[in-house]
Amino acid sequence: MSSEATYLDDILAAKRAELETVRPGNTSWQQLDALLAELPPCRDLWGALAGGHKPRAIAEFKRRSPSEGPLRESADPKHIASLYVAAGAAAISVLTDRHFDGSFEDLRTVRAAVSVPVLCKDFIISRSQIIRARQEGADAILLIVAALEPPMLRDLHNFATDLGLQCLVEAHDDHEVERAMAAGAKIVGLNSRNLQTFEVDLDNIIRYRPDVPREGFLYVGESGIQDRKDVRRLRAAGVDAILVGSVLMRSEDPGAKLAELIAP
Numbered sequence: 001m002s003s004e005a006t007y008l009d010d011i012l013a014a015k016r017a018e019l020e021t022v023r024p025g026n027t028s029w030q031q032l033d034a035l036l037a038e039l040p041p042c043r044d045l046w047g048a049l050a051g052g053h054k055p056r057a058i059a060e061f062k063r064r065s066p067s068e069g070p071l072r073e074s075a076d077p078k079h080i081a082s083l084y085v086a087a088g089a090a091a092i093s094v095l096t097d098r099h100f101d102g103s104f105e106d107l108r109t110v111r112a113a114v115s116v117p118v119l120c121k122d123f124i125i126s127r128s129q130i131i132r133a134r135q136e137g138a139d140a141i142l143l144i145v146a147a148l149e150p151p152m153l154r155d156l157h158n159f160a161t162d163l164g165l166q167c168l169v170e171a172h173d174d175h176e177v178e179r180a181m182a183a184g185a186k187i188v189g190l191n192s193r194n195l196q197t198f199e200v201d202l203d204n205i206i207r208y209r210p211d212v213p214r215e216g217f218l219y220v221g222e223s224g225i226q227d228r229k230d231v232r233r234l235r236a237a238g239v240d241a242i243l244v245g246s247v248l249m250r251s252e253d254p255g256a257k258l259a260e261l262i263a264p
């Protein structure tokens with residue numbers, strides 16, 4: 001990790017402070033088993049992304065973002081999620097972090113409104129957050145390589161998997177892709193947005209595609225996707241799925257925009 005303080009560092013510091021006020025204590029495996037027995041099984045993100053016409057779409061519900069500002073602040077998650085699914089979304093990502101005006105309420109609302117897998121989009125640095133995500137109805141979580149030292153990334157990946165969650169593991173370059181796979185990631189995301197400058201470079205998604213084997217892994221292109229031309233380039237490069245948010249949330253008709261993006 002770089003020594004310069006970045007936007008990611010700021011969010012992680014806020015997250016640590018938040019977690020300290022929660023003091024979850026240690027949950028025993030017995031307690032966890034009891035908890036899991038009460039919860040519905042997770043929906044299969046891998047299965048949703050693996051089949052059908054590529055790239056599959058993970059459509060994101062995001063009210064605002066530090067990089068883009070307000071997108072659709074008073075949006076109704078149930079309505080937007082239904083539009084996404086009708087337009088062909090394979091899965092839905094929901095921001096739950098407060099820097100994005102996200103919440104677990106949004107996650108629960110979306111989970112109840114659709115039958116596709118729902119990804120909890122947050123800055124996860126602890127087991128307690130993973131338990132919470134599972135309890136709130138997440139089918140999958142995001143783990144960010146740049147936010148976690150290798151042993152922690154592996155531990156959280158294993159822990160989430162034990163709870164039945166699938167992980168989208170996010171990298172920004174070839175080194176991080178390697179770390180993701182070393183931690184056991186099968187669904188690898190390449191985030192085209194630079195976390196320091198917020199600049200987006202879709203070429204990075206294409207550049208690092210060869211670093212992830214086509215068999216046994218899925219490769220997800222994340223962030224900055226704007227139009228059909230972008231999607232066509234990513235499709236030609238062999239990207240399995242795209243994660244797209246801002247352009248949909250800003251659109252007058254998010255469903256129509258998604259359908260246009262992923263049309264064959």
Ligand SMILES: O=P(O)(O)OC[C@@H](O)[C@@H](O)c1c[nH]c2ccccc12
Pocket residue numbers: 060062121122170191222223224225243244245246247
């Ligand atoms: O809104 P965009 O540019 O279409 O990007 C979606 C998604 O990739 C982005 O929200 C994202 C990717 N990784 C993250 C980590 C945390 C918060 C947000 C993100």
